[in-house]
Amino acid sequence: MSDLASISLSSPLPEISDELGRSFAEYGFAIVRDHGIPQSLIDRAENLARDFFALPEDTKRAYQIAGGGGARGYTPFGTEIAKDAAVHDLKEFWHVGRDLPQGHPLSSFMAPNIWPSEVPGFREVFEELYAEFDKAGATILRAIAIHLGLTERFFDDTVKDGNSVMRLLHYPPLGNDVPEGAIRAAAHGDINTITLLLGAEEPGLELLNRQCEWVPVSPPQGALAVNVGDMLERLTNNRLRSTTHRVVNPGGEAARRARYSMPFFLHFRPDYLIEPLDQCITPGDDSAPTITAHDFLLQRLKEIGLA
Numbered sequence: 001m002s003d004l005a006s007i008s009l010s011s012p013l014p015e016i017s018d019e020l021g022r023s024f025a026e027y028g029f030a031i032v033r034d035h036g037i038p039q040s041l042i043d044r045a046e047n048l049a050r051d052f053f054a055l056p057e058d059t060k061r062a063y064q065i066a067g068g069g070g071a072r073g074y075t076p077f078g079t080e081i082a083k084d085a086a087v088h089d090l091k092e093f094w095h096v097g098r099d100l101p102q103g104h105p106l107s108s109f110m111a112p113n114i115w116p117s118e119v120p121g122f123r124e125v126f127e128e129l130y131a132e133f134d135k136a137g138a139t140i141l142r143a144i145a146i147h148l149g150l151t152e153r154f155f156d157d158t159v160k161d162g163n164s165v166m167r168l169l170h171y172p173p174l175g176n177d178v179p180e181g182a183i184r185a186a187a188h189g190d191i192n193t194i195t196l197l198l199g200a201e202e203p204g205l206e207l208l209n210r211q212c213e214w215v216p217v218s219p220p221q222g223a224l225a226v227n228v229g230d231m232l233e234r235l236t237n238n239r240l241r242s243t244t245h246r247v248v249n250p251g252g253e254a255a256r257r258a259r260y261s262m263p264f265f266l267h268f269r270p271d272y273l274i275e276p277l278d279q280c281i282t283p284g285d286d287s288a289p290t291i292t293a294h295d296f297l298l299q300r301l302k303e304i305g306l307a
C-alpha cells in the first residue's frame, strides 16, 4: 500500500504543489489526472503503436539507426539492459525526439526524427502527442517550482528546446522461452528530469519504497504516472527522489497480453548546468559537483548499453 498523491492538474498550482512535492519526496512518483492530453489522441497513439509493432521484424529493423544509441527510431527486442542487470529487458521500442529548426544552436545534440512510412498518420499523431506531453510537463514543473520555493517559471528556460524523448514501448506476450530472471523492464531509475507515463493501467509497474518493498503503481484510465528522474534528484540535492522502478511479468491471463506504454522523458536543455539548488542545500551538505545535462546523459546511456 502507498499513499501516492493523485492530483488534478486543472487545480490552481499553488493548491497542489505541496501534495505533489510530498509524494515526490516520499515515493518519487505521483498520479496526475486532468493533465490536458486528450483521451482521443492517446487512443489514436496507442492504436498506431500497435500497428507499428505488428510489422514484420525486418521492416522494423530498417528503422534502427546504427551508432545512434537508440535516440531516434526503432530499438529491437533484447537490446536495452538495465544498469547492473544480468539479462536484457523483454521489450522493443520506438523513440521520437524534438525536431529543432535548421541551424538551431542545439541541433548538434538532437538527431532528426525518422518516421515509419508503413503506418499512415504516425508522424502527425506522435508530433501532436509530443507537443501535448511537453505542455503538461511544463505545467507539472511549475507546480514543482512552487513547492521548492522557486519562482513559478523557474524551469521554463531550463527545459526549453531540451532533448526530451517520447518512448513507445511494446512488451510482447510472455512465451515459454523467457530467459531465466528476465522481466519486462528490470529495476532502474530514469535519467532525465521528470517522466510522464501513459499506459500504465496494464499491470506490472512497481516502485521501490523507502522500506525496500515493491509497491504497484496503478493509475486510473488515462491518468499519468509521473516520476522524478536522476537529473531533478541531483538538482534538488536528493530532496525529490528518483525512485527505482520496474515492470514485472504478469501472471495468468495478462501474461498472454502485450503491454503498450508511452513514457515521455522530459529533459533539461543539453547545455543546462545541473547545480544543486541553494533552496535544497543545508550548510555542511556534501552536494554533487555541477555537470551539464548532456554529459550526465552520456554517462548514464553508456551504463545501459545505449551509447
Ligand SMILES: O=C(O)CCC(=O)C(=O)O
Pocket: 167, 169, 185, 190, 197, 199, 200, 205, 245, 246, 247, 261, 262, 263
Ligand atoms: O512501461 C512502463 O510502464 C514503464 C517504463 C519505464 O519505466 C521506462 O521505460 O523507463
Ligand SMILES: [Fe+2]
Pocket: 188, 189, 190, 245
Ligand atoms: Fe523508467
